[in-house]
Amino acid sequence: MRQKVGRPTIKEVASAAGVSTQTVSRVINERPDVSQGTRKRVQDIINQVGYRPSALARSLISRRSYTLGVVTAGLDYVGPSKTLSGIASAAENAGYSVLLKELSSFDTRDIAPIIQAYVSHHVDGIIWAVPEVGENRKWVNNPLMDIEIPLVYLTMEPQKDLSIVTIDNYLGSRMAVAHLVEQGYRNIGHISGPLDWWEARQRKLGWQDVLAEVGLEAGERHWVKGNWSSESGALGFEKLLEQYPELDSIFVGNDQMALGVIQIAQQKRLRIPEDIALVGFDDIPESAYFCPPLTTIHQDQYSLAKMAVEEIIKTIESIWDESEVEEPANNLTLPPTLVVRQSSRRCEKK
Amino acid sequence: MRQKVGRPTIKEVASAAGVSTQTVSRVINERPDVSQGTRKRVQDIINQVGYRPSALARSLISRRSYTLGVVTAGLDYVGPSKTLSGIASAAENAGYSVLLKELSSFDTRDIAPIIQAYVSHHVDGIIWAVPEVGENRKWVNNPLMDIEIPLVYLTMEPQKDLSIVTIDNYLGSRMAVAHLVEQGYRNIGHISGPLDWWEARQRKLGWQDVLAEVGLEAGERHWVKGNWSSESGALGFEKLLEQYPELDSIFVGNDQMALGVIQIAQQKRLRIPEDIALVGFDDIPESAYFCPPLTTIHQDQYSLAKMAVEEIIKTIESIWDESEVEEPANNLTLPPTLVVRQSSRRCEKK
DNA sequence: CTGAAAGCGCTAACAC
DNA sequence: GTGTTAGCGCTTTCAG
Numbered sequence: 001m002r003q004k005v006g007r008p009t010i011k012e013v014a015s016a017a018g019v020s021t022q023t024v025s026r027v028i029n030e031r032p033d034v035s036q037g038t039r040k041r042v043q044d045i046i047n048q049v050g051y052r053p054s055a056l057a058r059s060l061i062s063r064r065s066y067t068l069g070v071v072t073a074g075l076d077y078v079g080p081s082k083t084l085s086g087i088a089s090a091a092e093n094a095g096y097s098v099l100l101k102e103l104s105s106f107d108t109r110d111i112a113p114i115i116q117a118y119v120s121h122h123v124d125g126i127i128w129a130v131p132e133v134g135e136n137r138k139w140v141n142n143p144l145m146d147i148e149i150p151l152v153y154l155t156m157e158p159q160k161d162l163s164i165v166t167i168d169n170y171l172g173s174r175m176a177v178a179h180l181v182e183q184g185y186r187n188i189g190h191i192s193g194p195l196d197w198w199e200a201r202q203r204k205l206g207w208q209d210v211l212a213e214v215g216l217e218a219g220e221r222h223w224v225k226g227n228w229s230s231e232s233g234a235l236g237f238e239k240l241l242e243q244y245p246e247l248d249s250i251f252v253g254n255d256q257m258a259l260g261v262i263q264i265a266q267q268k269r270l271r272i273p274e275d276i277a278l279v280g281f282d283d284i285p286e287s288a289y290f291c292p293p294l295t296t297i298h299q300d301q302y303s304l305a306k307m308a309v310e311e312i313i314k315t316i317e318s319i320w321d322e323s324e325v326e327e328p329a330n331n332l333t334l335p336p337t338l339v340v341r342q343s344s345r346r347c348e349k350k
Numbered sequence: 351m352r353q354k355v356g357r358p359t360i361k362e363v364a365s366a367a368g369v370s371t372q373t374v375s376r377v378i379n380e381r382p383d384v385s386q387g388t389r390k391r392v393q394d395i396i397n398q399v400g401y402r403p404s405a406l407a408r409s410l411i412s413r414r415s416y417t418l419g420v421v422t423a424g425l426d427y428v429g430p431s432k433t434l435s436g437i438a439s440a441a442e443n444a445g446y447s448v449l450l451k452e453l454s455s456f457d458t459r460d461i462a463p464i465i466q467a468y469v470s471h472h473v474d475g476i477i478w479a480v481p482e483v484g485e486n487r488k489w490v491n492n493p494l495m496d497i498e499i500p501l502v503y504l505t506m507e508p509q510k511d512l513s514i515v516t517i518d519n520y521l522g523s524r525m526a527v528a529h530l531v532e533q534g535y536r537n538i539g540h541i542s543g544p545l546d547w548w549e550a551r552q553r554k555l556g557w558q559d560v561l562a563e564v565g566l567e568a569g570e571r572h573w574v575k576g577n578w579s580s581e582s583g584a585l586g587f588e589k590l591l592e593q594y595p596e597l598d599s600i601f602v603g604n605d606q607m608a609l610g611v612i613q614i615a616q617q618k619r620l621r622i623p624e625d626i627a628l629v630g631f632d633d634i635p636e637s638a639y640f641c642p643p644l645t646t647i648h649q650d651q652y653s654l655a656k657m658a659v660e661e662i663i664k665t666i667e668s669i670w671d672e673s674e675v676e677e678p679a680n681n682l683t684l685p686p687t688l689v690v691r692q693s694s695r696r697c698e699k700k
Numbered sequence: 701c702t703g704a705a706a707g708c709g710c711t712a713a714c715a716c
Numbered sequence: 717g718t719g720t721t722a723g724c725g726c727t728t729t730c731a732g
Contacts, residue, residue: 410726
């Protein structure tokens with residue numbers, strides 16, 4: 001017959017120390033109103049039996065779980081996993097646990113079960129760290145979403161009355177294209193990401209706008225659509241070369257696709273940057289070691305994540321501080337930076 | 351004065367439906383002993399008020415949380431994040447939540463706080479998805495670890511009485527080197543990962559053993575140490591060229607370092623594979639688009655993760671099935687596969 | 701089939 | 717300083 005041991009409870013500690021459970025509670029919560037002697041005695045027992053207060057029971061009564069629900073998607077991409085990493089460490093530092101949920105697809109529309117699960121777990125806040133794709137944000141202003149739980153979104157179009165933290169993709173794209181213009185390139189093509197992604201649209205728009213502003217062409221034959229993969233970059237480049245033979249440089253929607261471009265360029269004996277200059281987006285670790293090293297736009301997903309966590313915790317705290325002033329929803333936009341490497345340096349065509 | 355709204359409780363549902371809380375409980379747990387009429391009436395109220403049973407209260411009483419603690423590290427690496435992705439989806443499918451904790455460094459030795467936090471949260475099991483580095487497994491057989499919680503480890507040296515799920519790095523390495531031998535290469539160097547990593551040691555060992563078995567040299571001057579980064583691969587390659595000039599091929603400990611090798615090779619006008627053949631390890635998505643495409647060893651981290659989750663859930667269930675037979679600790683080892691691309695195809699040196 | 705009572709592990713609000 | 721009483725939201729006896 002197996003003896004039921006289980007973990008020590010506050011009651012056991014109390015009786016072992018000869019005090020009431022209330023006193024033990026005071027000790028573990030570091031309340032001042034316990035005498036030194038009692039405190040030490042209780043603390044000793046606690047260490048001795050390895051007592052850990054039940055977070056469950058505590059959350060149940062205190063109505064706070066110190067837990068954040070975090071929704072991600074595409075953890076096999078560099079961006080999302082880096083973001084998650086930032087969220088996890090920021091939450092940890094703030095004393096919050098992370099209840100993770102990964103969406104099986106980017107454009108999951110039925111988010112009710114997820115929210116409900118989080119409600120059921122009494123999370124104090126939710127971070128929606130999924131990029132905006134297709135209709136996957138349709139629900140944000142739904143009546144269904146009249147949740148009492150603070151919610152912060154990552155990487156979506158800024159919107160009134162919502163807490164959103166995002167990288168400025170449009171600005172990044174402008175920086176990339178402006179750099180090519182400065183370097184003297186005049187026939188600047190674009191390989192975009194899938195246009196149901198908000199980020200892909202922003203990046204394409206930046207390209208169009210900068211070219212328009214300096215009086216260069218950005219028409220239909222000057223760009224092609226990819227799907228973020230290296231393969232689509234390779235295919236896209238071949239197509240672009242056909243429809244835009246004067247092409248002297250490309251702003252590519254992400255680094256993976258740029259890698260595909262590099263491969264085709266090698267096959268066709270096109271030199272980078274002498275024949276075709278290249279700028280990517282994302283600054284994945286490998287991009288510094290492409291042949292040639294890739295000029296790209298660096299996004300600091302880590303800071304982004306930290307800001308999101310700080311934002312949501314601020315909101316949570318404000319609810320509990322009884323400060324009648326509800327924390328207003330904030331839109332925070334982080335600027336990316338340009339990293340210049342060899343793939344875009346101006347070289348005279350021999 | 352702020353009205354306390356809060357979420358609906360079982361009590362409210364009960365009184366709204368004119369039944370006792372027990373009956374509501376029976377309905378949400380889909381117990382058979384409720385009449386059709388009552389069931390429907392209760393269910394309607396539930397949907398109407400949007401009632402969700404509290405997972406906290408349930409776990410507290412049922413002593414099961416249907417939650418898995420998952421420990422990772424280095425989510426900015428491809429491997430760990432892919433593994434986490436697999437764990438998240440497998441857990442989801444099995445109806446378990448994931449409480450995530452990311453270690454700030456690989457060789458965290460003081461794991462007590464982590465375990466204690468998980469105990470406090472009543473997790474049903476823990477998946478330790480951190481690679482074995484340095485002394486970071488010292489605690490596994492500690493008395494401190496006399497936790498009642500099932501624990502499954504990923505990616506560490508198989509060990510009796512522990513549940514371990516891992517890729518066979520040694521085998522993968524053997525496959526890589528054997529492939530080079532088959533292709534006719536005879537001066538096969540190695541760039542290893544940091545040797546405090548178990549995986550790096552395994553990969554190096556496979557290289558040594560295969561070479562020894564076929565009567566080729568694998569001495570001190572035939573390998574150098576890297577740290578997984580592309581930069582270290584580049585540096586390592588330069589050093590290796592000096593100390594091992596006859597070098598005709600390299601088995602590199604991971605794909606990132608192989609990328610560094612490729613960069614240096616281009617600078618030195620060494621052709622791959624004509625002058626130097628290359629095999630990597632990991633099969634990161636980019637490796638198919640390196641110049642040239644990289645032959646490498648593919649590890650299926652996703653299946654690995656799935657197996658770990660299945661393993662731990664089996665153990666958890668076995669505890670609750672009162673089946674006096676404790677589930678024995680299992681060591682599962684998954685074979686990787688060789689992916690042949692251009693970087694290792696035998697070409698006659700012109 | 702349904703309800704009443706007890707209690708999971710803990711803390712808030714009061715007594716003493 | 718410390719103990720008592722009540723109860724967080726739910727489920728498990730055990731009556732009816």
